[in-house]
Amino acid sequence: MTRGVNEVVSVELQLALWGILERRRERGDQLDHLQIFELSAEMVDGEPLQTVLNKQEQPFHEEVFYVDHIENLAIGVTVWVMDSGEYATMLLPNEY
Template identity: 60%
Template sequence: MKNSRLFSGDRYATRGIADRIDPAIQKALWRAIEVRKERGDQLDYLQVFVLSVEVVDGEPLQKVLNRQEQPEHRETFYVDGVDKPIGGVTIWVIDSGTYATMLFPYEY
C-alpha cells in the first residue's frame, strides 16, 4: 500500500473509545495524523498515541505522545479544550488499507 493512501479512507472509533475518550481528544488524534500527512511525513499503518497529564502553572493539560515504528518517529503535542485530561492511556489508530480505526490496544 502506498504511504500517501494511508489514513485516506473512512474513519471509525470503537465503542470503548467513544465511551471513554473525550471527543476533543479523538479529533486531535485524527488531526495529528492529517498534519503529519500534510507535512509529507512517512506514516506507518499503526499510529500509537500515549496520553498523559502535565500540570503547567497549576492547570492540568492533555499531553499526547505520537509514535510509530517504521520509520521511527516520536512527537509530543498538547490538546486544547479538554475539560478533564486523562493519563496512562494508550490509543492505537490502525489503517487497514480501506479504513482506519481508533481503538485501545486491548480491543485489537
C-alpha cells in the first residue's frame, strides 16, 4: 500500500479490504485489475458502521460490505486496488 493509504485508512480497515477481495475470489468472482472501494459510514442501532462499496468495470460489479469493529472509520475516502497479475497495490486515486 502507499503512504497515502497508510495515512487515511487504518490497518484494520486495510486488512478488511484485502479480505473482501479474497472472499470474492473464493466464491469465484472474476475480478477486474482495478477494484474501487468507496468508504462511508452508516448508523446501525445507534452505532456507526463502516460501509464499503466495492465496484469494478469489467465485468461490471457493485456490492456493499459492512465492516464492524473498526475504531477509526474512513468516511468519504476512495481506495483503489490495482492488480498487475504479479502484485497488487492499494492506493488513493490522487496517487496514481
